[in-house]
Amino acid sequence: MNKKLLFPGVLLLAILYTAIGGLAYNAGQELEGVVTQQFNDQQLILAEKIADDIRGHFQFLETALATLSRQTVKILPEQPSHDYLHSTHDILKDWHVLSLGIAGNAPDNSLMAPDGSVSSWKDMGIDFPREEFQLWLDSDPDGQVFFSRTFRPDQGPYAGTWIMVMVKPLSRDLEMSFESGNFEGMPPAAFFVVDAMKVSRDYAHGVISGQTGYPWVINEEGYFLYHIEDDFDGRDSFTVRHERNPDISYERINTIVSQRLLAGDEGTDWYISGWHREVYTEMKKLLAFSPVFFTHQEKKRDSHLWSVGVAAPDEEVWGLIQPIVVRQWVVAGLFLVGATLGLFGLYFLSLRWNHVLTRKVEDKTRHLMESREQLREEKEKVEQSMQKLKDTQQRLVQSERFAAIGEAASHMSHEIKNPLMLMAGFAGQVRRRLSEDSPEAEKLDIIVNEAKRLEKMLVEVRDFTRPHKLSIKPCQPNDLIAETVKIFQDSLESSGIVCSQELSTDLTQVNMDPDQVKQVLVNLIKNAVEVMPEGGTLGISSKRQNQWVVVSVQDSGPGIPAEKLKNIFSPFYTTKDKGTGLGLAVSYRIIQDHGGDIFVDSQEGHGARFTIYLPLEEANL
Structure with missing residues (x-):
């Protein structure tokens, strides 16, 4: 094929690729939008179901409270017995009623409950919302139940627990009033104290949206009554997210909560989060929400409500449409591959011989390089x-x-x-x-x-x-070094020499003649002390290096001239005035007899280092 036609062919393929890719991308975006909305609609169904279940729970409690109120009216003016209240509480405790009773109908007490020791709201640590109750009474809620806002007592048996108080006045015709307490001047009433967090957990816990999505429940002030993260329960939703991951802006979700959820809206939206379960990173989440109203004034801003939210990462939507998108791209890819093969088939044939020749040259070059490397x-x-x-x-x-x-x-x-x-x-x-x-x-x-x-x-x-015949036995090199240094302790102190030891802790016992090796160490340390009459530094180290134990003795003396180093282990060769020249020669022979070696490294004016190598394999004899 003529190379002049190659460029137009490539350009044509690029235009074709771009057109098909753009169409496929737009189709994928539209499909993702549709599936995302469907996914969020499914989440909304879950949120509505949880909200309905919570509403059903409290509707049952309303019925139970109304029954308690009617039974109480029947037995007035006699005082309801604690046994009666206790049996009623046994029936309702599985519905998370923490306490129940009659307020304002006892001669001596302002409060009656199953527990005889509780005689007032103060005993339970509850500051009853008197003003809120009075406003409710003024609205003439005949036959209805008063729901307090959720609150958390600071003391008493329910301290730290988010609770709600349900109150049903007994009768306006009963001319009774409380003698003390927050109900003074108000009609007697039956009440329930309900654990709001447990009610929320009963219907939200275990619900999963998609693969890993989860629900949460907030009260009328935006505090979490339930969240899959246990440390979020009872926390302010406007601040706790920021504490978990302060690197993310939560302005959108906070706006959604304050302007929609707390206003009683129902619908879907999205927001940016900083984590999901065990994954901590910035991600987009889809959100569906539904309200839980506790009054008959639904859809009003001042109504008492909770809100249920269900959230899941939008990446899970991609998991739903991925097989479809993959098939779509496979079809487009097959078409493009066919077109590409048809265009470049002839071109590749024309270059076949050139490629064959190039490979042969490369093979020869590789063989030459390998031969060079081997050489x-x-x-x-x-x-x-x-x-x-x-x-x-x-x-x-x-x-x-x-x-x-x-x-x-x-x-x-x-x-x-x-x-x-x-x-x-x-x-x-x-x-x-x-x-x-x-x-x-x-x-x-x-x-x-x-x-x-x-x-x-x-x-x-x-x-x-x-x-000499060596007397071989197991010996720890570090112990031998310590014994030898102890011999020279007085000499080191009197000469002002500082001795530093760096002994490896992973050395095992080595088979050696300890007396002979100790003589070598004595010779080396003695020589080091003698070359530092005005004081200095003596360094002794030990380590394991491959199959050797390496022991070094280094001084900070004047060093050994280069011309004398080659004869340093020769017999009768000495640099001292009164030396015999046999100390290092004997040391050399002892190390050689052990199958090891000894070396010296020195520069004039920079001290000298003597290094002993003893074979580790000798320790296994």
Whole structure:
């Protein structure tokens, strides 16, 4: 296919894609709008059902209160017995009647209830809404029941519980009045104290809209009587949402509640929320609401009402229409794919040979790159092998040097020791025959002391050259370090040296000769102390590194010159005025006998660090 025709073909496909995509998108939006309205209508049915159930609950209580009122009138002027009230309460307590009784018909009490200990509204912690009741009486509500607004007592048996008081006057013909209390001057009446929150929970709890939607109930002031979030119950709906997620503006839902729900409206709407169940994020929710009226003045702003709301995320609507939308896009996609394949089929055939050639070139290039990478890896392996060979050769040369020096030192030690002991013995005999003030006595003392020093040196040489058999047993490296540091505690304090230890806690016991390894630590710490006569810092650390236990001893002394580092472990090589040069050589041999290694790292003027490597696999022998 001519490449000049490619651009017009692509442009034609783009226009076709845009047109079909736009039509499909508009159809999806219209479908979503229809399904959203249907979903909200279903929520409204749920809200109306809950509201009707709550209204039915209170209608039953109205009937029960009217029955109590009539029965009370029949037995007046006798006082209704507490047994009668108690039996009535047993019947109604499952309907969440907390208390009931007759107000204003007792000679000595202003209130009667099943519990004989309750004789007034004050006993129940209730401040009866006298003004609200009086206004209701003035409206001449013949045969009706007074419903108080929901309120929450601060004290008494119902403290903290949202309750409602239902009152039914007994009769206007009864010339009785209360002798005290808030009902003074008013006709006697039967009353119920109802748990508003439990009534709401009975009919709202367990109701689910869609997949995760839920209902809630608010009173006439906007306080939640029921919410799926337990900590919302009894809280002000205008503020509690903000406390849950203050990053979201709740102006819309607050406006809906104040201007529609609390006005007794019924309908649907939407709002922005900051969470849903366990998900905390900004989301759009669909809302349906229906009122619960408690007076016969329904649809009036001053009517006493509750409102039921049912809310669910609008994403659940997408879950309902998703299969339809998917099928719609699949059909459109199949059409577009067919058109695309028809247009580009010939073009792809024309480029087939070019693609084949490109793949071959890429394969060859990849093979060359792989070969180059393999060559680089092999080069690194050779370099590593060469380095290991150099290290092994260096150790072999050093071992041969140690062996030769050791053999010579052993022979010299044997040849020198006997004459030296004779000389020291003869000098001692002569010294004992001289007086203390003899000038020759001081010279003989020098001969004896120097002979002892040389003998000590010969013992060190003998110990260095004599083969040692390791006494292997399990040992904790950190314990060995602690014991060695304790030996030098006085020296460290007198020299003004601060010792810091960083010992790993995950080290296990290692099979070693503790006396030999301790000798190595003694040599290293002793050398560190000697190079810091004016004080300094001594650092000792231990850790696990792969299959090794690594112990480091670091000082802040003058350091070791670079030209001396290569001979630092050689026998008889020393940087001290009176040293024998065998301490580090013996330490090197001990670590080598354990299958480990020892290294030194130093810069002149920046101290020195000696690092010991002991194999961990030895601990499993």
